[in-house]
């Protein structure tokens with residue numbers, strides 16, 4: 001959620017920011033109002049007053065199939081008519097079984113089991129607990145309780161996920177975070193992190209050494225897992241690691257026997273051009289989280305995948321993961337996700353992500369690279385971030401009080417642009433920095449991409465021109 005120091009103003013006719021509405025507590029960060037959406041189709045959301053908004057961010061990298069897909073809708077209704085709920089500790093459904101089998105198939109057998117939950121935060125919480133239980137079953141549970149994670153990362157809202165996350169703005173109010181021990185290393189970010197004259201190989205070597213030094217500092221025998229997003233999403237805005245980084249990190253984890261948890265809640269399920277982002281890194285995680293695009297937003301659904309090493313450890317105990325939730329493996333959520341995954345394959349949408357991603361990259365760079373307040377445009381597949389700077393030469397970010405990314409988001413919402421761009425801050429030091437994310441649904445055509453980029457460029461140009469005029 002974008003931070004903003006702007007105070008909310010009048011309620012719009014199509015808005016819901018009346019302080020007496022039950023959800024108003026969630027919306028006070030907005031300059032004006034959250035628009036009330038009454039219908040959605042394809043790439044578009046329509047408000048109660050008829051404003052048609054181009055959803056260029058798929059919500060938050062969620063609606064990979066776009067809105068109103070009749071196949072997913074029918075699959076969900078059929079499931080509802082068949083079995084709407086049963087408790088996953090005692091029962092199973094074909095929807096849940098088929099989805100888990102499909103997910104394991106999608107890893108080419110690299111992962112061995114899947115567990116379906118309702119949100120990315122729950123998936124991360126589950127992944128962290130699974131890593132802890134791995135060591136319990138191996139007889140090292142008492143000492144291997146800590147995690148090492150990265151700065152500028154986001155792993156969810158729950159206290160454990162917040163603790164491993166490095167998104168300062170989202171966690172600072174809630175410290176101390178229930179005593180989860182977390183060592184911290186820097187992020188891998190070519191634009192912000194690479195030194196003058198440093199090659200990619202040297203940078204990777206430096207970051208791998210940093211991880212090793214941090215492990216030695218906290219005591220590697222106290223660490224159960226290292227946690228990272230393959231392509232960082234909400235915290236810093238679609239930042240891929242430099243080539244070779246994850247191989248080097250995997251080697252360090254292996255050297256100390258530490259599990260590798262990859263959080264693919266945002267960057268996974270096809271978003272970066274392969275079903276899983278790690279499939280481009282030449283490594284396999286021990287535990288992986290998925291969410292968002294898994295069910296394309298038709299149902300709240302997320303999951304965790306684990307490899308055979310983790311399953312073998314569980315088998316040393318009862319074979320069961322001590323983690324039963326009421327809505328785990330929910331039949332309707334599983335039906336939505338299964339149909340989404342079938343469509344992804346049948347319509348070769350991940351191939352489209354790769355192809356359209358190249359078009360998006362080219363057009364974004366052509367349209368925006370020379371802009372004096374754009375420092376960096378980066379991403380993978382249909383997952384692109386645009387980072388704003390005050391000064392292109394020094395890369396100095398804007399002051400948080402200017403709320404640049406929130407302002408750009410709000411400008412996009414104006415009637416004449418009507419585009420949703422996902423804003424974020426925290427680029428430079430965890431407090432400062434601004435970016436927006438452009439991550440359209442996988443069904444986009446070249447004409448859709450042209451439209452998205454044309455409006456995005458206009459929003460950014462007009463925003464900064466007006467800002468200069470107001471100074």
Ligand code: PMP
Pocket residue numbers: 060119120121122124154155156157229233234263264265266267291292302
């Ligand atoms: N991990 C990552 C990488 C995410 O981007 C998010 C959500 N933005 C989460 C975890 C948490 O997911 P959810 O909001 O579904 O709880």
